[in-house]
Each structure stands twice: as C-alpha cells, then as structure tokens.
Amino acid sequence: MELANKSRKDEIIKIAAQLFKEKGYKATSMRELAEKVGMEAASLYNHIASKETILQTICMQMGEAYLSHLQQTNENNYTFEEKIKLFIRLHIEVTIANIAFVSVANHEWKHLSEPHLNEFVEMRKKYENGFLRILEEGKKAGIFRDIHPTIALFTLLSAIRWVEVWYREDRKISVVELEDEIVKLLLHGLIR
Amino acid sequence: MELANKSRKDEIIKIAAQLFKEKGYKATSMRELAEKVGMEAASLYNHIASKETILQTICMQMGEAYLSHLQQTNENNYTFEEKIKLFIRLHIEVTIANIAFVSVANHEWKHLSEPHLNEFVEMRKKYENGFLRILEEGKKAGIFRDIHPTIALFTLLSAIRWVEVWYREDRKISVVELEDEIVKLLLHGLIR
DNA sequence: CCTACCGATCGGTAGG
DNA sequence: CCTACCGATCGGTAGG
Numbered sequence: 148m149e150l151a152n153k154s155r156k157d158e159i160i161k162i163a164a165q166l167f168k169e170k171g172y173k174a175t176s177m178r179e180l181a182e183k184v185g186m187e188a189a190s191l192y193n194h195i196a197s198k199e200t201i202l203q204t205i206c207m208q209m210g211e212a213y214l215s216h217l218q219q220t221n222e223n224n225y226t227f228e229e230k231i232k233l234f235i236r237l238h239i240e241v242t243i244a245n246i247a248f249v250s251v252a253n254h255e256w257k258h259l260s261e262p263h264l265n266e267f268v269e270m271r272k273k274y275e276n277g278f279l280r281i282l283e284e285g286k287k288a289g290i291f292r293d294i295h296p297t298i299a300l301f302t303l304l305s306a307i308r309w310v311e312v313w314y315r316e317d318r319k320i321s322v323v324e325l326e327d328e329i330v331k332l333l334l335h336g337l338i339r
Numbered sequence: 340m341e342l343a344n345k346s347r348k349d350e351i352i353k354i355a356a357q358l359f360k361e362k363g364y365k366a367t368s369m370r371e372l373a374e375k376v377g378m379e380a381a382s383l384y385n386h387i388a389s390k391e392t393i394l395q396t397i398c399m400q401m402g403e404a405y406l407s408h409l410q411q412t413n414e415n416n417y418t419f420e421e422k423i424k425l426f427i428r429l430h431i432e433v434t435i436a437n438i439a440f441v442s443v444a445n446h447e448w449k450h451l452s453e454p455h456l457n458e459f460v461e462m463r464k465k466y467e468n469g470f471l472r473i474l475e476e477g478k479k480a481g482i483f484r485d486i487h488p489t490i491a492l493f494t495l496l497s498a499i500r501w502v503e504v505w506y507r508e509d510r511k512i513s514v515v516e517l518e519d520e521i522v523k524l525l526l527h528g529l530i531r
Numbered sequence: 532c533c534t535a536c537c538g539a540t541c542g543g544t545a546g547g
Numbered sequence: 548c549c550t551a552c553c554g555a556t557c558g559g560t561a562g563g
Binding site: 176177178188189192197198 | 540541542543544545
C-alpha cells in the first residue's frame with residue numbers, strides 16, 4: 148500500500164514535469180494534470196499537498212543531483228584538465244538523464260515561494276561557485292587561458308546548461324559523442 | 340495625439356516586458372501591468388488589443404533584430420574568422436541593448452498562439468540555419484575545428500544566447516570587454 | 532481613461 | 548478516489 152502510493156505519487160510528479168516543461172508551470176492546470184494521470188483533479192490531493200509541492204520536489208531533486216556531481220568532481224586527485232572534462236561530462240549526463248526535471252528546474256524555479264525559492268537559489272549559487280573555483284585554480288596553475296572568471300563561468304555553464312533545450316534523442320547523437328564534441332569545442336575552441 | 344498615443348503604447352509594452360521577464364507571461368496580470376503603468380486595467384485596452392498582442396510585439400521585434408544582424412554578418416566579404424567574431428559580437432550587442440525583450444522572447448515565446456507561434460519558430464530556425472551555414476563553410480574551408488555541426492551550433496548559440504540571463508550591469512563588465520572575453524573563450528578554448 | 536461588470540477558470544476543500 | 552462546490556482571480560467588454 149505504502150509502496151503503491153509512493154509510485155503513484157512519483158508518476159504524478161513525472162507527468163507534471165512533462166507538462167510544466169511543455170506549457171510552463173503557471174499555464175498547467177491541476178485539471179489537465181489529473182486528466183493525464185487518469186483521475187479527477189480533487190483526487191490528486193490524496194497524493195500531493197499542492198501544485199507547488201510538485202515544483203519544489205522537482206527543483207530540489209535536481210539541485211541535489213547537480214551538487215552531488217560537483218562533489219564527485221572534487222573528490223579525487225584529478226588534474227585541472229581532467230577535472231573540467233569530468234565536470235562537463237557529468238553535468239551533461241545528469242541533464243540528459245532527467246531532461247524534463249532539468250527543464251522545469253531551469254525555467255520554472257522562479258515560481259517557488261519562500262523559503263524554497265531562497266533554498267534553490269542558494270543551491271545554484273553553491274554549484275556555480277564550485278565550478279568557479281575549478282576555473283580560477285586552473286587559471287592560476289597556468290592550465291586555463293586568462294579569461295574573466297565570471298564570464299568564463301557563465302559562458303561555459305550556459306553552453307552546457309542548455310543542452311536540455313535543444314537535445315533530441317531523434318538526432319541520433321549518442322550521449323558520449325555529445326560529451327566528446329562539447330568538451331572538444333569548449334576546451335580547445337572553434338578555430339583550429 | 341497620434342504620437343502621444345504611440346509613446347504611451349510603447350511605454351506599456353516596455354513595462355510589460357519587464358514584468359514578463361521577472362514573473363513570467365502567465366503569472367503577470369493585466370491589473371498588475373495597469374498599476375505599474377498608472378491606469379486602470381480596462382484602460383490598457385485603449386492602447387493594446389490584448390495581453391497576447393504585447394507578447395507578439397516583443398517576440399517579433401526581437402526575431403527581426405537578430406535576423407537583421409545575421410544579414411549584416413553575411414553582407415561583406417569577411418574571412419570566416421572575422422565572420423564568426425562579428426556574429427558573436429553583434430548577437431551580444433543586440434542582447435545587451437534589449438535585455439528585457441530578449442528575455443521574454445527567449446522564455447515566453449511558447450505562449451504565442453498560431454499563427455504567431457509558427458512565425459516566431461520559423462524566424463528562429465532561419466537564424467539558427469544562418470549561423471549553421473557559417474559554421475559548416477568555415478569547417479569545410481579548414482578554418483574551424485571538425486565538430487558535429489548541430490552540436491557546435493547549439494553549444495555556441497547557448498553560450499551567447501543566455502548572456503541575457505546572467506549579465507548584470509553592476510558587474511562592472513563593459514560590453515566590449517564581455518565580447519572580447521567570450522570571443523576569446525569560444526574561438527580558442529579554455530585550455531591554453 | 533474610468534466604473535461596473537461578465538463568464539471562465541483556477542487551486543483547493545468537505546464529505547463521503 | 549469521486550461528487551459537489553467555494554472564493555479568488557483572470558482577461559476582457561459595455562458604456563460613458
């Protein structure tokens with residue numbers, strides 16, 4: 148019973164994530180979600196507390212996933228080049244494995260209410276600062292090019308963060324190929 | 340009178356763009372917009388036909404601005420390196436000069452109804468294809484590195500497209516410096 | 532540009 | 548998990 152309820156809840160959140168991604172959080176109604184799940188709108192509230200708790204679950208889950216991969220990047224004794232490669236690869240893997248959730252966390256987080264909004268923003272800042280540290284240390288070590296740290300941070304992060312927006316499985320690009328190509332482009336540049 | 344009405348209309352659209360950027364299109368009410376403009380909600384309809392026509396104006400205006408800069412890039416006889424540099428620079432300049440409009444066009448276009456939705460998507464495709472052509476030709480000429488065209492297109496475009504998300508004037512980074520650094524990073528790579 | 536107002540839809544609850 | 552329903556809010560109109 149407990150297990151069955153949990154999986155039903157997970158199913159609701161999963162379907163909600165797809166709808167939030169397609170139409171946006173505000174434009175998705177609980178009635179529409181209920182229909183896709185296969186129940187009446189009122190019945191949803193036996194599984195979830197409110198529309199916003201769905202959004203909270205999605206955003207926090209992804210925040211934790213990215214922070215966990217950042218930690219993984221910093222754990223071992225990698226060179227700076229290995230570190231940055233691993234960071235980019237893991238970021239892309241988390242993204243591809245959770246496209247709907249990532250899309251919602253990236254675009255709909257602003258509809259969180261406090262304290263969840265602040266909590267999410269802090270997680271993101273922590274992630275960005277972790278990446279920034281790698282960039283700054285690699286630069287100090289003479290491995291990375293001399294580029295304004297904030298600009299490098301957001302340019303690289305944007306390049307990989309928005310894989311979620313354009314990546315389609317039907318493009319016949321494997322995840323590994325995707326990672327290889329993006330790493331090559333960002334680390335060595337477009338010009339030969 | 341005509342002129343005064345036009346400027347009032349422009350003011351409404353400008354304030355709407357800021358609200359749409361901050362809260363999202365769906366989460367912004369006409370009553371809230373009216374309050375910021377300094378009139379009653381019903382009075383807005385003397386200047387604009389509907390909430391959606393505001394969104395249409397914003398999206399189409401930015402679509403045209405980007406396509407116009409693409410045309411400018413292709414007009415003269417630039418080398419591929421000059422061409423790609425100019426493309427990146429002009430993209431950033433259009434973005435910085437219209438941050439609120441660009442933000443709305445980037446994030447809220449999906450709330451357009453047909454035929455405007457299709458029109459906008461076509462403009463974006465045209466822009467992406469124009470950029471893709473530069474990348475493919477530069478690659479064929481041996482100037483650009485051998486990278487999967489679609490991946491290069493979207494990785495580079497994402498890197499510059501989302502300047503709008505993170506750029507703050509208070510970071511004390513001038514537009515020229517921003518362009519220089521992004522061009523350096525994307526064309527030559529992070530690794531020295 | 533305002534007052535007054537409408538039909539539709541929203542998230543959510545009561546009670547079973 | 549459903550039926551029945553609520554108060555709030557929405558975009559927009561009529562009429563001046």
